[in-house]
Amino acid sequence: MKKLKLGGLIISSLLLVSSFTACSDKKDEDEIRVYSSFFNAQLNPIDPDNDIQQIIAEKTGAKCIESWLQEGDDSEKIISNMIMSNEYPDFIYPSADGCQKLIQANALIPIDEYWDDYPNLKNYFTEDEWNRIRYEDGHVYYVPSFSKCYMYDTNTIHNDEAFWVQVKVLKWAGYPKITTLDEYFDLLERYVAANPTAEDGSPNIAYEILADKSIFFCLDNPPQFLDGYPNDGACIVDSENLVAIDYNTTPTAEKWFRKLNEEYHKGIIDPECFVLTPEQYYNKIKTGNVLGMVDQYWNFRRATKELPDECQYVPLGVVIEDGIEEHYHSQTAFDSSQGVGITVSCDDIDGALKFMNDLLDPEILNLRFWGVEGVDYEVGDDGVFYLNDEQTAHRGDSKYEAAHRCVYTYFPYYWGMNQDGINAYTSSYQPGEFYKSLSDIMKECFDAYGVKTYVEMLNQAGENPPWYPMWSYSGTFTEDTPYGKAKFDMEEVKYEYLPKVVMSDDFDSEWEQYMKVYNEKCDVKAYLDELTAEIRRCAGK
Template sequence: MKRKTPVYMAAMLVLVLALVITGCAGNNGGNTPSNTSNPGTNSGNEGGNEEQPLDKVTFTYFNGAGAAKDINTNETTIGKILEDQTGVNFKIENLVGDLNTKIGTMNASRKYPDVLIPDAAIDDVLGADGFIDLTDLIEEHGPNIKKAYGNDLERIKSADGKIYFLPMSAQVGEFLPDPNINQGAFWIQRRVLKEAGYPQIKTIDEYFQLIRDYVNNHPEEDLTGFISLTHDWRFFATTNPPMHLAGYPNDGEVIVDMETFDAKVYAGNEDTKRYLKILNELNAEGLFDKASFIDNYDQYLAKLSSGKVLGMFDYGWQIANAQNVLRDAAKADPSQDDFVYFPLPITFDGEKDQYLDPPGFVKNRGIGITISAQDPARIIQYFDNLLKEENQILRSWGIEGETFEIDENGRYYRTAEQIAKIDEAFRESFGFKYYDWNWPIYGANSTFSNGNAVSPGMQAEVFQLGLTEADKTILDAYGVKTYAEMFAAPDDRPWFPAWGIPKEQGSPEQIYETKKTEITRKYFPKLVLEDPSKFESNWEEYISEFNKLDTAGYEAFMTAEVKKLVEEAK
């Protein structure tokens, strides 16, 4: 028998020790969530234990508001760095099809992803007890969560005193206004403004006359004058314009009087009638895209990206994917800039606009951990780690020397070369696209402790350097240096946004909103697409159905909630 050497014995000893250590750590392999409540991540605030996680794990994540391809976060640069820090990867699935159907299936089966963003269907998940309470998890594992959200954690507690989800942004540091337009506007292709000599457009009639003139001047191009988004929960892009055209910000179902703080539903008022009549006339002229009421969100974005649609009302964040495609094309070929959309703050008759959001806090949307999650502590630790300032810099600015620089005064900036390379494809591969929203993060208008803007686009140096020659030309034509300067400054509204006021599942207010949406979905297509001779009778039929709702009760509830928030802000 061959004698065992000391080297052989030492190797066996190492192997045995490794097996013992592995056994003690728990046998959690592959994508199976572990049951360890402390994976060794540094969940402390900017310091603490730097041990590596005991294992790697993949959690499932469904985004009901998503408009991107499905991906593992560790397939991106940012996600891989965060996985190296925590051992955690997320398999992201984005919504395809109808949101309510998808969430309804989850509720009925009691099978959820580990992490869920139900967006507009959040009340359904709460009503089905699909989320777990995060209160104790945050207390034990969330020092950075507590620091970022501060007193807002009290505001997001439900009626039973528990926290079931985290809003997707927390205002940290100083509030910075956005030089871009990521909120509502009536958008129009730049070539339309260019051909007309960059006119001052203030009213809805001027806006649509501009579109009429351009279509008439280019009959060979098969252009679509105006399109509207109606798909699923995004139907608000069609119902909200009357509110903005009347000079109000996006408070959702109501407009709020600035003196009395009374909240009034506008879905059946003269403003909504006036807007729908305008669309009805556009349709009769062949200027409105009839498919608006059947197209899904992806089809809508594809049409915007095609260069054939002259205008639409929407929110900058919602058309961002299409705008980015158009901007990338314009970077490669400056002549393509004509197809990029330009925001206009129009109102019915030139009233003061209020498209820009004032500071606000949305507490009825967010991200939660579901009852199907096997290791909630590990997930909350990932959220907490993400909220460290250095990781917020990573997810918004990236890596120093690669996607941003720091000058001698400590100011963050991007070089022209860095700006040029950060196109849509880079945003996807690096992870900016996937960590820009839909996580517990610092709000877009926030600042870091060193005074730099959280969002690169809010940093004056970056915004100005990122402007193309075509951008400068059109801004100069309107005598402004930023897009936001085209719009009126927002008035302070302590309740904003009113659509963020929570309504309990099954409450009269929640039922009212559901029924109101059903009625508008039924009648708006008729009001817009049928012959103008039928408009008045269709409107009367719509109002007859609308008046069956308890609008007075809903308005009383919203008014009381608004006034309560005004008092709290004093």
């Protein structure tokens, strides 16, 4: 038994030496290898005796004990402590910055030196895609887990950024068309004026902001979307001239923060927003009192699981003014900046690689995302998977899922279609099952807008340009370079000044001071020049 202390977290790993054969062979309990891990995300843990995890273990001869960030944990400090002690879990999925630090500390094994024996893993990406992940020494040290689509995108859920609003607010207003920033806040103002409290008498929060240093995009990056650009994150891309533009200083950025300042002083924005930790923010969403916010669905989704149907959220593609085409939904982004790696503390590298390889086997992918045939789903004569009423009821039941679902979320998998080419990769993306699973009020909402999915509430995604998304590239920057130092300085200035800008009694003078410090302290040109060079490299110019 090996124990590794990470902040307030204990990760234990039982590493058993055993022989193991093909993925489909069943293993005895004492032959199953158990790997430790650390994932830079706050997700709900599954039960120790989870059914699906055990079935996967019996078929692959291995399982991973998933350890997640806890409230109050500092992920960067956890990584730094690991590096100082030179003790790591077997698998690790850090932040983009953490990936770079671990590579520089020689803490990750070069996966490409071993992968010839693991074809599912080696063939997970194309050679060009692997080249985008390779470190400057030519090696691959981690595998991005969320960047591979099989056949085509089948999204029914918008997992990315949007202006979100509770469905009951849209119902109350008669399902209006909301396009501009002014229309969005007008809707919230009117609703909260008519409904200042929830049914239990607690006050409604018209608009919430997550502005913690670790998750700041809810506050600082809406200007790119308001101007109709996709989520490049690091910048706006002028696709005609192949130039990176700083969205922090555009006229729309000033309009965005001026609007927040106005709404803050009207009492529409939660006055506590700038002192909230992520967990406190999620807890406010869990009350059902938060009517709207900007966020990425993957970030707050777990906080909505127990909300009443009328308090679930709908994405809106809000722009700064009429005439701008919104671009909130994009095809699956290729994120080369971070992924899951195997550390030098793992004393069974081949076994760990085989586990990753086996998790990409079609049979195991079905177990991860559909479950057990006849228990979690049924199969029609045409090969199409479907759920009966009892199986549908289990989806979204947190207790059932903790006991009977094991997705291994932060290990590689395929979005889009199932490997059989007939079904979606998971039930929530299966068109017939998705609409059937909706609540009555959400069906009413979608019917009013003439759509069947959350994705259809937004404009259809076009083909991603070759540089998309730029946040994947900027995520590899370190402070050792002028452009990396500029990125760090920009983030520090924004974190210090943007809350002041929103709360100030004199917006104009505070904005002027913010811009003055931003331009004096940050070498924005070095940052943008590097991004522009990468855009042109990707475009073949």
